[in-house]
Amino acid sequence: AYVAICHRDHELALRQRLTWRELVQSDYLSLSQENGNRRVIDRALGNQLRPRPVCEVRRISSLLGLVEAQVGVAAVPRLALPIKHDALAVIPPTEPVITRCFGVMRRSGFELPPAARTFLNFFSEWSLHALKSRD
Numbered sequence: 001a002y003v004a005i006c007h008r009d010h011e012l013a014l015r016q017r018l019t020w021r022e023l024v025q026s027d028y029l030s031l032s033q034e035n036g037n038r039r040v041i042d043r044a045l046g047n048q049l050r051p052r053p054v055c056e057v058r059r060i061s062s063l064l065g066l067v068e069a070q071v072g073v074a075a076v077p078r079l080a081l082p083i084k085h086d087a088l089a090v091i092p093p094t095e096p097v098i099t100r101c102f103g104v105m106r107r108s109g110f111e112l113p114p115a116a117r118t119f120l121n122f123f124s125e126w127s128l129h130a131l132k133s134r135d
Contacts, residue, residue, distance in 0.1 A: 002041060002098045004091040005064070005081070006073040013089035020075075020093050024051035027072035029063055032056045037100075041075060044098040064088075079127060102127075 004023045006012045012026060030053035031038040037060070045051070054072055057063050060080045067074050068087045075093065077100065104120060106112060112120070 001078050001092065002037075002075045002100075003078050003081070004073060004075050004093045005067050005085075005088050006091070007067060007070045008087055008089045009070065010073065010089065012073060012091060015091050017094055018091055019095045020045060020049055020098075021095070023073060023075060023093050024049065024053075028053050029055050029057070029066050029072040029074040031060065031063060032058050034058070037077060037080075040100050041098060044096055 004012070004018060006026075012018060012022075028051055030041075030051060033039070033042075033056075035058065041051075055066065057066065060076055063074045063076060064082070064085075066072060075098075078090075081088070081090065106116075
């Protein structure tokens with residue numbers, strides 16, 4: 001799921017929930033249009049709400065840095081948040097709730113190489129732990 005982030009001193013930081021309209025009407029920062037996360041958000045918001053970001057960046061790490069520097073607010077995938085984020089407030093935006101799925105494709109009848117199996121096991125355990133620790 002995507003979450004809104006702002007600096008803990010921002011006026012939105014005390015909110016338990018907010019709408020996407022409220023989020024994008026604030027000093028909204030965004031990923032650039034070539035970023036897949038931006039495309040997911042734009043597609044989910046449809047034609048009814050077109051964010052006009054005050055700044056666009058290519059990487060989530062840049063977005064996090066700008067929010068920590070109190071430049072604005074943003075939306076990021078929950079799993080993209082650092083485990084320790086003392087300067088950030090995280091708020092789940094509603095109307096709509098935007099999620100994304102991860103999938104793994106593999107050729108049937110073939111066993112995954114050991115490195116791929118190890119990665120999938122790691123990612124499964126990490127994502128479950130990350131989701132539980134952020135709720």
